[in-house]
Structure formats: C-alpha cells, structure tokens
Amino acid sequence: MPRVTEEYLAGRRAEILAASARRFAADGFHATSMAGIISESGLSAGAVYRYFRSKEELISAVAEIALSKAKEVFDGLLVDGASPSPAEAVSAMVRGVVARAADDTITKTDLTRLAVQVWGEALSNPEVHQRVGDVYRSLRGHCAEVARRWQAAGHLPPDVLPEQVGTAMLGLVQGFVLQRLLLEETSADAYLAGATALLPGSD
Amino acid sequence: MPRVTEEYLAGRRAEILAASARRFAADGFHATSMAGIISESGLSAGAVYRYFRSKEELISAVAEIALSKAKEVFDGLLVDGASPSPAEAVSAMVRGVVARAADDTITKTDLTRLAVQVWGEALSNPEVHQRVGDVYRSLRGHCAEVARRWQAAGHLPPDVLPEQVGTAMLGLVQGFVLQRLLLEETSADAYLAGATALLPGSD
Numbered sequence: 001m002p003r004v005t006e007e008y009l010a011g012r013r014a015e016i017l018a019a020s021a022r023r024f025a026a027d028g029f030h031a032t033s034m035a036g037i038i039s040e041s042g043l044s045a046g047a048v049y050r051y052f053r054s055k056e057e058l059i060s061a062v063a064e065i066a067l068s069k070a071k072e073v074f075d076g077l078l079v080d081g082a083s084p085s086p087a088e089a090v091s092a093m094v095r096g097v098v099a100r101a102a103d104d105t106i107t108k109t110d111l112t113r114l115a116v117q118v119w120g121e122a123l124s125n126p127e128v129h130q131r132v133g134d135v136y137r138s139l140r141g142h143c144a145e146v147a148r149r150w151q152a153a154g155h156l157p158p159d160v161l162p163e164q165v166g167t168a169m170l171g172l173v174q175g176f177v178l179q180r181l182l183l184e185e186t187s188a189d190a191y192l193a194g195a196t197a198l199l200p201g202s203d
Numbered sequence: 204m205p206r207v208t209e210e211y212l213a214g215r216r217a218e219i220l221a222a223s224a225r226r227f228a229a230d231g232f233h234a235t236s237m238a239g240i241i242s243e244s245g246l247s248a249g250a251v252y253r254y255f256r257s258k259e260e261l262i263s264a265v266a267e268i269a270l271s272k273a274k275e276v277f278d279g280l281l282v283d284g285a286s287p288s289p290a291e292a293v294s295a296m297v298r299g300v301v302a303r304a305a306d307d308t309i310t311k312t313d314l315t316r317l318a319v320q321v322w323g324e325a326l327s328n329p330e331v332h333q334r335v336g337d338v339y340r341s342l343r344g345h346c347a348e349v350a351r352r353w354q355a356a357g358h359l360p361p362d363v364l365p366e367q368v369g370t371a372m373l374g375l376v377q378g379f380v381l382q383r384l385l386l387e388e389t390s391a392d393a394y395l396a397g398a399t400a401l402l403p404g405s406d
Contacts, residue, residue, distance in 0.1 A: 028327055029234050057221055088216055113326055120323035124231055124387055156400055164397030167382060167389060171398070174381050175374020182325055182336055186370060194367030195374070197359055198289055198402050200274055
C-alpha cells in the first residue's frame with residue numbers, strides 16, 4: 001500500500017471542496033446532495049466520505065477557509081499594536097472580499113456566492129445556523145478589537161461599546177457582499193467611497 | 204353568480220400570500236412548489252392561479268409590500284423638504300425592519316426571513332435576480348435622496364456622490380437584517396448604537 005502523504009490528502013480534500021462549491025453555486029446549498037457532490041468530484045463515495053460526512057461538514061470547511069482569510073486581513077491591520085480606524089478596517093475587509101473570497105484559490109470559486117446561499121439555509125437548518133453564527137461572532141470580535149483600539153487612542157467616546165461598533169462594521173461588509181452579487185454595478189471603490197463619506201477617521 | 208367585491212379579492216390575495224410566506228419560511232423558497240402553496244392555502248389550484256401564476260409572481264407581490272413599507276418610512280423622513288442625516292435615515296430603516304417587516308400584518312410573517320432566502324435564490328434564478336435588484340435599486344434611490352439633501356445642507360463634501368453614500372446606507376440596513384436573524388443577540392438598539400458611534404450627524 002503506497003504511503004499517503006499529507007500533501008496528497010490536502011490536495012484531495014481541496015478537490016472535494018472545489019466540487020462541492022461548484023454544485024452549491026450552481027444548484028444552491030439546499031438542492032445539492034452528497035450524491036451530487038460525489039458525482040461532481042469524480043471520486044468514489046468512500047473517498048469523499050473519508051473527508052466529509054455531510055453537507056454541514058463541507059460548510060464548516062469552507063467557513064474555515066473564509067475565516068482564515070479574514071484573519072490574515074486583521075493580522076495585517078492590527079500588527080505591532082496599530083490602531084487603524086473602523087473605516088480603514090471596513091475598507092480592508094471589503095477589498096479582502098474582492099481579492100480573496102471572490103476568487104478563492106483552494107475551492108476555485110466565489111465563496112461569497114456560497115455565503116449568501118448558506119445564510120438562507122441557516123434559517124431552516126439549526127446546525128448550519130450554529131456554524132454560520134460562530135463565523136460571524138468571530139469576525140465581529142475582530143471588528144470589535146479595531147473599535148477598542150480606536151477608542152483607546154481617543155477617537156471614540158468612552159461610553160461607546162466596541163462590540164456594538166464591531167457589529168455595525170461587520171454589517172457594512174455584509175451589505176457589500178450582498179450588493180456586489182445582486183446589483184452588478186456595485187464596485188468596491190464605489191461602496192467604499194460611500195462608506196468613507198459616512199465614517200469619520202478615513203484617509 | 205355573486206358579485207365579487209374588491210375587498211373580497213384583496214382578502215383572498217392576502218390569504219394566498221400568507222400561505223406562500225409560511226411555506227417559504229418553513230422550507231425555503233427553492234424547495235417550495237406551487238402545489239405546496241395551494242395545499243397550504245386550502246384553496247383550489249384555480250383560485251390560487253387566478254392571483255399568482257408562479258413563485259416569481261409571489262415574490263414580486265411580497266417585494267411590493269416590503270417596498271411600500273419602506274416608502275412610508277422615507278415619506279416620513281423626507282416630509283416638507285426635511286434633510287435628516289444618513290444616521291437618522293439608517294435608524295428609521297432599521298426600526299422599520301423590526302416594526303413592520305418582521306411582523307407583517309398582511310402576510311402574518313417575518314418578511315426579512317423571506318428576504319434572506321430570496322437573496323440566495325436570486326443567484327441561480329435570473330427572474331428573481333432581476334426583481335430583487337429592482338427592489339434594492341429603488342431603496343438605494345431613497346437613501347441617495349437623503350444623502351443629496353444632507354449634502355445640500357452642507358454636511359457632506361461637495362465631491363461626494365450621494366448615490367455612493369446611499370449604497371453604504373443600504374448596506375448597513377442589509378447587514379442588520381442578516382445579523383438579526385443569524386446572531387440572536389443582535390438588537391436594533393445595539394446595532395444602532397454601534398452605527399451611530401461610527402456615523403457623524405446623529406442626535
């Protein structure tokens with residue numbers, strides 16, 4: 001029996017994620033079955049189930065990719081005790097959506113299209129609801145940290161709760177994700193010009 | 204043959220909308236069939252098809268309800284040449300979502316749950332995509348009018364495009380709609396406190 005390398009396993013896993021992302025994007029999360037994903041992947045059922053036992057596990061894997069991309073954005077923003085403005089953080093997130101999520105190198109797909117479908121699925125599937133909620137709570141926490149530092153630097157009144165500011169920052173990014181897909185004329189530049197005019201502390 | 208009153212027709216139409224909204228909310232837009240809606244309504248197929256020939260027509264009818272609610276909000280904001288701040292308009296929209304859309308008196312359902320499902324459907328259904336796009340272009344136009352007046356009153360730099368500000372305002376509201384459903388702890392008060400801290404021109 002040949003020795004299976006970690007690289008091989010990671011490549012196989014990425015193939016399955018790419019196949020499932022293609023099916024979700026074409027037919028929607030709800031209408032896609034594990035059988036459809038297996039067929040799209042060109043692998044055996046056993047090979048696919050070795051990595052993912054359900055659609056929900058696939059969603060978790062894709063969510064992890066999206067979160068790790070977001071973490072890179074925030075690591076860059078918050079390096080060496082920096083205190084970027086909320087407007088700068090929203091700008092970095094919106095540009096991260098376009099540069100990283102909209103053309104993911106692992107799944108070869110637009111993760112934001114998948115996200116919008118998963119939002120709908122979360123309303124009738126408690127397991128998906130929980131996983132999506134965890135992702136957004138984590139992103140909101142990163143946003144709140146930006147607001148906390150901005151407040152510590154004296155740019156927000158002391159009675160403002162950073163968590164609440166983080167909620168609104170995340171909302172601006174979610175609104176961009178949605179409008180970019182539903183209203184084709186929405187560019188990151190136009191959206192950020194509008195957001196920047198609304199938010200103080202921009203360049 | 205009895206004379207059919209307008210009131211009777213409107214009541215019948217609302218009954219069908221309520222039945223379809225219940226099915227969409229329970230099973231998702233994609234998985235709901237016209238047959239399921241007919242069964243839920245307790246009416247004959249002929250009676251239902253007299254009002255709505257497809258799921259897409261039902262979506263249009265629900266979108267009209269949502270738009271007319273939004274129009275009430277903006278009519279109130281912009282009455283007598285008023286120039287409310289973008290923060291005030293976002294606040295009115297967010298409160299309108301909670302007070303009107305989340306407990307619609309015609310369909311007896313939470314229209315925002317339906318909206319989130321329709322977003323996903325719009326990505327694979329061109330007709331739904333077009334109708335949803337029209338709704339958001341209209342809402343964005345209302346938001347842009349707020350920004351235009353706010354700019355005319357000297358509160359926004361002259362080189363800012365009101366349409367772009369309107370886009371970001373709408374994004375903030377869409378983010379609230381989503382977080383309210385996916386992260387239960389998101390209240391309108393908390394969200395608006397965060398948004399208000401970010402946006403100048405609030406009370």
